[in-house]
Amino acid sequence: MGGLRELAAPFVAPGPSGVAVRDRLKHLTDEDEKVLRLVGGHLGALASRDLKARCTAGLEHDTEQWAERKRALTEESSSRWAGSITKATHDQWALARRGQLAHIQSLEAGVNAITHRLSLPVGEKGSKKAPGGYRTRQEWHAKSRRLHLLADRLDATRADREAGVVHVVRGGKHLLNNRHNLQAAQLTEAEWRQRWQAERRFLQADGESGKRFGNETIRVTPDGEVSLKLPAPFMHLANAPHGRYVLAARVVFAHRGEQWRDRVTTNRAVAYRIHEDVLRERWYLTASWTIPPVQTVPLAAASAGGLVGVDTNADHLAAWRLDTHGNPVGKPLRFGYDLSGTSSHRDAQVRHALIRLLHWAKRHHLTIAIEDLDFQAEKTREKHGRRKGFRKLISGMPVSRLRARLVSMAAELGIAIVAVDPAYTSRWGAQHWQKPLTSKKRTTTRHDAAAVAIGRRALGYPVWRRTAPPPAHRSDEQGHRAVQAAPGTLGREGSRPRIPGPRTRSMRAGRGANAGDQDAQHRSGRAAEHEFWQQDSLPLSL
Structure with a gap:
């Protein structure tokens, strides 16, 4: 990385x-x-x-x-x-x-x-x-x-x-x-x-x-x-x-x-x-x-009861509620608005969408986490060249107006606003959360997954999902874990750290071989431990 x-x-x-x-x-x-x-x-x-x-x-x-x-x-x-x-x-x-x-x-x-x-x-x-x-x-x-x-x-x-x-x-x-x-x-x-x-x-x-x-x-x-x-x-x-x-x-x-x-x-x-x-x-x-400046609450206190992650898009706000452990709760929400027409119409659309979002967060006593967006450096035609549609898209997003209105309206309702870094939220959200949160009865969009990523970052958790537990045995038929080390990561091929205690149910604490020793690995043609061991005919659970 x-x-x-x-x-x-x-x-x-x-x-x-x-x-x-x-x-x-x-x-x-x-x-x-x-x-x-x-x-x-x-x-x-x-x-x-x-x-x-x-x-x-x-x-x-x-x-x-x-x-x-x-x-x-x-x-x-x-x-x-x-x-x-x-x-x-x-x-x-x-x-x-x-x-x-x-x-x-x-x-x-x-x-x-x-x-x-x-x-x-x-x-x-x-x-x-x-x-x-x-x-x-x-x-x-x-x-x-x-x-x-x-x-x-x-x-x-x-x-x-x-x-x-x-x-x-x-x-x-x-x-x-x-x-x-x-x-x-x-x-x-x-x-x-x-x-x-x-x-x-x-x-x-x-x-x-x-x-x-x-x-x-x-x-x-x-x-x-x-x-x-x-x-x-x-x-x-x-x-x-x-x-x-x-x-x-x-x-x-x-x-x-x-x-x-x-x-x-x-x-x-x-x-x-x-x-x-x-x-x-x-x-x-x-x-x-x-008015005197409002005393902001600490970040830990603001997210103590969970929060709702909000992803800003060109035509809607995608929101998803997260608990204190960073897990999505319930169903994703969408608060749409239409940015066509006059400036007064666009301003009213943004205001109405924020009102619905704030009232929903107020009913559930939640903090709102949103990206600290700034597209000023992204709108130049010299950077995106022929991509006129993309330039028009990001130019039409009311980032500054939405942010100012959200902070002002949330202060009246006593709702804290947590701003997070917007880097990689859409990419990592789609990579790690879109597929797991999709089911036969619910289609999770890329924007919904980004809202989960935003909420997790506001809570202090990594966007990446938790590593899956190890398989029952060491053969390759069960595949790799959910999160793998990158090819360039130092130490990825090294020995696993020594963990005190028995490695198997047949060994007492401190008697197992070193994890870095090839004799300790479950491989064909090599003993699992230095001492002779044979599988009992009875199941271990009895």
């Missing part, structure tokens, strides 16, 4: 660090929507200008420049609006830097893959660990040109990162590109403009503990009244004292409503964001706050 990579130890996944709830702003008047669009557009313009200033500063930015930017924004809004804008700007710049680093790593992987394949003869077959050469001379020539293209992109991106240059679009790059091809996006110019303006508005404010209801900029009272502090140029639109505008809508958070109400009643910080859904023609209010 020298060619296998080292496996990471399983661990209990930490819980979420924050929560967010959303409710619709119903019954808004035309005046309310007008004020929201005016204020959001004005603050969005300030946010765009501040983002430009931050990107221009690059790596030379310091606290003095931050303070200067905030003072400039305060003159046209307020100190709290300016603080929210500068914080959002820094978060967006940091996100762009992380995305830039991920892009560099992707380009490096593509350059290395093409370089390796170009160095091989045309038509040479690859292995499971490394791809082979390109199939034809035409493909080799096309990839050699692509190598220069990726190398140029890599050099330019590295230069940008060293200089602190990032490329950010407020409103989204995808929506920006739709403007150049409205027919393909099935949009008119007016519809695109409406979406663009909605995405670039800024109506979000960070919370402040100790202030009234946890937020002075966007305030929501315990009975659901929503008001916001107007920027300086729009003070004449105020309909409440102290330059505030009160919306006609009332919010009621159905999910986590009691937690939110407890926070605002005690004046603890709650952040709010108001945004418009242009397609639905609706306005929403999102409330978010941080």
Whole structure:
């Protein structure tokens, strides 16, 4: 097994660090929507200008420049609006830097893959660990040109990162590109403009503990009244004292409503964001706050009552319950979902599948073991080449979203999540568990066997099944044991270790010959022991 990579130890996944709830702003008047669009557009313009200033500063930015930017924004809004804008700007710049680093790593992987394949003869077959050469001379020539293209992109991106240059679009790059091809996006110019303006508005404010209801900029009272502090140029639109505008809508958070109400009643910080859904023609209010980190239970305590191993696939979750000894219990389970259609439909499908899984685990008081998957390095076309179907398959699996949702939803139900290394679970599960768990009344799939392998790894057991007991005699008619040593394993041909006690029922302790002596083996033409021995005519059991 020298060619296998080292496996990471399983661990209990930490819980979420924050929560967010959303409710619709119903019954808004035309005046309310007008004020929201005016204020959001004005603050969005300030946010765009501040983002430009931050990107221009690059790596030379310091606290003095931050303070200067905030003072400039305060003159046209307020100190709290300016603080929210500068914080959002820094978060967006940091996100762009992380995305830039991920892009560099992707380009490096593509350059290395093409370089390796170009160095091989045309038509040479690859292995499971490394791809082979390109199939034809035409493909080799096309990839050699692509190598220069990726190398140029890599050099330019590295230069940008060293200089602190990032490329950010407020409103989204995808929506920006739709403007150049409205027919393909099935949009008119007016519809695109409406979406663009909605995405670039800024109506979000960070919370402040100790202030009234946890937020002075966007305030929501315990009975659901929503008001916001107007920027300086729009003070004449105020309909409440102290330059505030009160919306006609009332919010009621159905999910986590009691937690939110407890926070605002005690004046603890709650952040709010108001945004418009242009397609639905609706306005929403999102409330978010941080929570103390949940103390994770030790791995031994989490798996003390058994667990359920879960294998993530493109269209379903395969699950199988295991006892504390790593043995499959009951029947395999399947929680399906459909990842076709819109993003909201896919998200709902994943959420419903996780709800069914979590409720089943809650009823049986079980911990959930799942693979710690990450397909970021597996999606490049340079690695898989013509295997477009496989690339599409792994790209469509909602690994990150499923993992985040599972941890968050499990924390609410008090269910621990154990993350395990995904290496070889499908291969070894099919090799050691698929056939033994298949019967006339039950067909075990490769995914079901992988779920067993995942559960055993989370419990600390090897994926391989237990070695079968030795046969009744040493002839070869009964075949080999279930698990054999690999041909290259050192010591596989050596002597068996000396075990104290009688080797047969006819010998007393300490009287048997050494196991390494050929005279001690049951072979034709050689004595079984040094002393003369003859089989008794009566059975030994009497």
